[in-house]
Amino acid sequence: MDQNALARSENDFPIHGPEGFEGMRKAGELAARCLDMIAGEVKPGVATQYLDDLAYQFVQDHGATSATIGYRGYRHALCISINHVICHGIPSEKPLRDGDIANIDVTVIVDGWHGDTSRMYTVGEPKVKAQRLVDVTYESLWKGIEVVKPGATLREIGRAIQTHAEGQGFSVVRDFCGHGLGRVFHCAPNVVHYEQYKDRMGTIHRAPDVTLREGMFFTIEPMINAGKPDSKMLKDGWTAVTRDRSLSAQFEHSLGVTHDGYEVFTKSPAGLDKPPYSVA
Ligand code: MF3
Ligand code: CO
Ligand code: CO
Numbered sequence: 001m002d003q004n005a006l007a008r009s010e011n012d013f014p015i016h017g018p019e020g021f022e023g024m025r026k027a028g029e030l031a032a033r034c035l036d037m038i039a040g041e042v043k044p045g046v047a048t049q050y051l052d053d054l055a056y057q058f059v060q061d062h063g064a065t066s067a068t069i070g071y072r073g074y075r076h077a078l079c080i081s082i083n084h085v086i087c088h089g090i091p092s093e094k095p096l097r098d099g100d101i102a103n104i105d106v107t108v109i110v111d112g113w114h115g116d117t118s119r120m121y122t123v124g125e126p127k128v129k130a131q132r133l134v135d136v137t138y139e140s141l142w143k144g145i146e147v148v149k150p151g152a153t154l155r156e157i158g159r160a161i162q163t164h165a166e167g168q169g170f171s172v173v174r175d176f177c178g179h180g181l182g183r184v185f186h187c188a189p190n191v192v193h194y195e196q197y198k199d200r201m202g203t204i205h206r207a208p209d210v211t212l213r214e215g216m217f218f219t220i221e222p223m224i225n226a227g228k229p230d231s232k233m234l235k236d237g238w239t240a241v242t243r244d245r246s247l248s249a250q251f252e253h254s255l256g257v258t259h260d261g262y263e264v265f266t267k268s269p270a271g272l273d274k275p276p277y278s279v280a
Contacts, residue, residue, distance in 0.1 A: 013180055013188050015215035020113070020182060021256055021263065024217060027064075027115030028254050028265025031108045034058050035119050036270040040279040042121040044098045048080040051104065052091035059108050067107035067114055067185050074238065079105040079118075086223050086231050086240040086248040087176055098124030101134060103250045107185065114181045116219050117266035118252040122275040129226065130247055131275075136168045137224040137249035138274040144193070144220045145255060148262035150213055157220060158207040159195035165224045172197075173223035173248070174205070175231045176240065180218045181254060193222040197229075212257050221252030 016024075034055055041051055056077040059066050066077040081089035081103040082096070089103075096102065105118035120134045143160040162172050178191030189210055196206040227246025234241060242248050251274070254265045272279070 013213070013216050014182055014184075015213060016182060016217055016256065017215060020215070020217065023111055023113035024115065024182065024254065024256060024265045025263075027108055027110040027113040028117065028267075029115070029269065030059075030062055030064055030110055031106050031115035031117045031254075032266045032268050033270075034106050034108065035104060035117060036268055036272050038104055039121065039270075039272045039277040042096065042102065042104075042123060044124045045095045047093045047095050048078075048082075048089075048091040048102075049093050051080065052076050052078045055106055059106075062110075065109040067109050067116070071185065077106065079103075079238075081105070081239075081248070081250070083247055084242045084245045086173055086225070086242060087250060088238045088240055090236060090238055096123045099127055099130070100124075101126060101130045101247065101249060105250075105252060112183050114183070114185050114254070115266055116181055116185070116252060116254050118221065118250055119268075119272070120249050120251060120275055121277070126275070132168075133170060133224065133226050133247055133249045134275060136165060136170055137222060138251050140165045140172075140193075140222045140224055141220055141251040141253065144222065145253065145262060145264065148212060148255065148257055149260060150257060152212050154189060154191060154210045154212070155195055155207040158192050161220075161222050162194040165222070171225045171227065171229040173225060173229050173231060176221075176223055178219040178221045178252070180216070182217045189216075189218060191218050191220055193220070214257050214259050216257045217254065219252055219254050221250060223248055223250040
């Protein structure tokens with residue numbers, strides 16, 4: 001790990017200059033192009049391990065590295081989280097089925113910089129409720145992104161996301177959050193996707209009142225559930241699912257704070273922002 005980029009406290013974040021922005025632009029674009037490439041391959045009958053193989057090959061072919069292979073013992077280039085899986089679903093030989101919704105998450109390293117992004121994909125014909133969850137999750141991500149500028153706070157990002165998602169009758173996952181990134185995969189700050197909530201013990205959890213500064217890099221990656229927000233970890237130690245087995249969706253971008261707003265590093269060059277993707 002890059003000790004210089006490691007934050008020492010919640011209010012001590014790596015601040016990056018033009019060189020960092022240039023690095024993140026390249027890494028972010030490659031990650032986004034990987035997700036663009038995958039779009040045409042997501043169909044009923046396809047095994048998620050096949051998609052993982054394609055992503056691994058794509059990353060290799062572009063002289064980049066997968067950040068997730070070897071990360072805490074993880075062995076895949078993608079996380080593929082289907083239906084009630086919230087995040088960190090492990091690719092397998094199990095085929096996708098008509099009506100599934102899946103989040104595909106990739107993180108690449110280019111010249112030492114990390115590009116981390118995920119999108120939803122629909123398999124065949126989505127159910128109306130599933131498509132609505134996907135749409136609202138996409139909108140929630142962008143509600144959060146649009147808050148970003150120097151002087152705004154992480155709490156305001158959480159508020160924008162929570163207000164939108166809950167306003168549509170969905171819930172925000174609390175057990176996983178966005179994160180700082182750059183030369184390090186996961187660093188300060190923690191980017192929670194809520195403003196505040198009360199847990200089962202009655203304790204109130206509030207998003208940190210941390211002020212954004214030009215040159216901060218982080219992800220926003222809200223996970224939104226059709227039912228309750230609670231998650232459960234499967235025995236494999238990675239797969240997080242909704243406790244009530246309700247559907248869950250997620251979108252993720254990596255971004256930087258600019259002098260007057262934000263730069264999204266992981267925008268889709270092909271314009272494949274959310275499903276349905278019309279690809280040949
Ligand atoms: N890309 C995920 C994130 O958004 C992290 C995946 S770590 C893995 O932070 F090991 F599960 F791949
Ligand atoms: Co991330
Ligand atoms: Co990710």
